[in-house]
Amino acid sequence: MKKTSTAKAANAANTATEQLKESIIKHLHSTLGTDVNKASHQAWWRATCAAVNEQVFDGLRNTQRTHYEQDTRALHYFSLEYLMGRMFSNNLHNLGIYQNAKQALAELGLDIADLEQQEEDMALGNGGLGRLAACFIESLATLNYPAVGYGIHYENGLFQQSFQDGRQIERPDSWREYGNPWEICRPESVQEIAVYGYVETVFDLQGQMKKVWHPGRIIKGVPWDIPIVGYDGSAVNVLRLWESRASDFFNWDVFNSGGYIDAARENVEAENISKVLYPNDETDAGKELRLIQQYFFCSCSLKDIIRRYKRRHGDDWSHFGKQVVIQLNDTHPAVAIPELMRILVDRAEMAWDDAWAICQQVFAYTNHTLLPEALEKWPLRLFEKVLPRHIEIIYEINRRFLLEQVEMRWPGDDAKKRKLSIIEEGHEQMVRMGHLSVVGSFKVNGVAEIHSKLVKSDLFPEMVALWPDKFTNVTNGVTPRRWLKACNPRLATLLDAKVGDDWPTDLKKLHKLADFAKDPALQDNFMAIKQQNKADLAREIKKLTRIEVDPAALFDVQIKRLHEYKRQHLNLLHILALYRRILQNPDYDMVPRVFLFGAKAAPGYKLAKEIIYAINKVADKINHDKRVKNRIKVVFMPNYRVSLAEKMIPAADVSEQISTAGKEASGTGNMKLALNGAITVGTLDGANIEIAEEVGADSIAIFGLTVDEVKALYESGYNSYDYYHNNPELKAILDWLETDYFTPGKPGELAAIKRSLLQGGDPYLVLADFESYLAAQQKVDTWYRDKALWAEKAILNTASVGKFTSDRSIEDYVERVWQLKPCQIKK
């Protein structure tokens, strides 16, 4: 019996492989217009994408038809960022045809790995927030929830990074210069949106006052759909990204009246809106354009949602709140709130209270950071200029909020009103987007337990007093399909054999592995896989940087955006301490380590760029110093991005999660690294705390001040000089940075770091945590010497982090916020 079914499965696989092969060749001829004999890898890759798309589009049509027929309630995820990375192997895995494709290509004389490299990363995001959005839309499709992701179709993604003499160089990322095979343009769903102009107050025949907005400019939003394939391939949702263009009508008018140059300028200005992703992770830049970007995609998306709703319900708005839920990914899309009010009150002529009731059913808001510089505020004057009607609506939202909520709760308390007002007073009035998001949403969540607590206690305590039930937590997660199955196939195969092959959709199944954590056979297999992954990465390092590293060394990995609060410079101080010990004691006994960094610094963030420079200069010195005898290697991988993360994560032994406690909202790299068997060196911050709870105190190296201790230290008056003067090793290292030791002939080139840690006051308490960080690293060194002990800890990490699948995050959102029902799609 078993034999027959195995034989049947093998036959089916053979047929699938044959069909795929035929389809690839067909597309090579008819879509790419080339021939088997002369096709480049690029052409083969595109032909394979087209063949895969035959299945993707089937799923897409089925899903859209089913959702329409069943008139499902759907989630709409509004995000200015999606860090999708590459789609090729993910789509193949999720459709369940990766092996068939590999085989089909092999029979055509091609290595699937070569074709995977042909794809540019879709880097339409900066960091955690954007990658989270990508994991979430994949999980939503996998769990069969009706959902659409909305965002911007940036012409340029996050800049490409290289190093010149150690310094970061940025180049534009024209990721779709030659077209992107995964996207479909939808001209039938183009939207037009308005900006600028003025508002007129008019009275209708019944004497009713009305506001009429006369826009100054119309911009066209062209939607591009990217199908998002759920794991097992039955549901295929859509990521709809808007590209801006000049409105034809407007353009033609200007052009016709002889204003060729003006028409061209209009074009450029309109197209600028979707030209670039802002490379600033934590602050906003180019204010006017940025605000227009936000409004542009929110308005297009709302109109798109309403168009779809009306197809079913016409002008009957009574079901809108039941059918539609919108998640605001941080405050960037908060302008959607006044925009929906405008549409309902001005266009649909609804009474304010009814419109507001709908808004309050529809919007929910996720906060991703407590850093004050990332909490968006817009100058009121800018708002008035760009969105004159919306600012009036915001005033009215604010007036009612202050009167009906704040005044009722704290009568006569003007200080409270000032603190809670959506409009901040000061020498320049500002619109507080965080306040607007909380007031306009029915749920607000943080992204890890500790972060959600701090959102309540430190960011919005009064709002919590007004609406205690509004606030909740949803701890982040990552998709195990991309971050284990696809990126670490060796480990995935081992897991299939050990715990069954359903772990990608049921990650808690990995728990079974814990029973074998001490089993020498499993330990050998597990560590052999790690070793092979490290050898692969060593080859990649050689290719990218020419640096030779030994795969037998401990691979210590810190990958994330560059920011002082993430403290890459604390990592650097540890490296310098080890180097100095080696110079002082040639026989210094340490486990050989390769320190690997991957990080982009915002182009305008000077100190972040200085930190990159310093790491590169120190790397250069250490890597060439014979006295080190390869005990330390330091590598800064250029152009860190999703596809590079996929190579680094499976090869990591140690995961650096060393932010100042209270600053990292959650982290998600921490989850990916632990899932792939890396041991975390981390502070009690963000999701590290929850990871520690899951893996147990013996399988993680926790160090540093806690959130409460950090607060106490700030309050008692932190003086970083105390640490400098009391720790001779620390003092020597910092002084070293001022010399020309690492930059011969150019003393002081690395001094910016020391300055920020001493004269600058060390805002992120690097010096305060230094000693305890070194102790944690010493512990790691000791653990690593005992191979069995290390293997056990690594296995326990993989076994214990099932909680951090983004499927669990999505189920939490469904239960706590979205109230969706899954909708099965028949194949």
Ligand code: 8GP
């Ligand atoms: C990040 C947080 O820093 C990180 O801890 C968290 O895991 C991630 O969001 C997902 O929740 N925040 C951002 O990326 C962020 O705030 N970026 C925007 C300000 C641009």
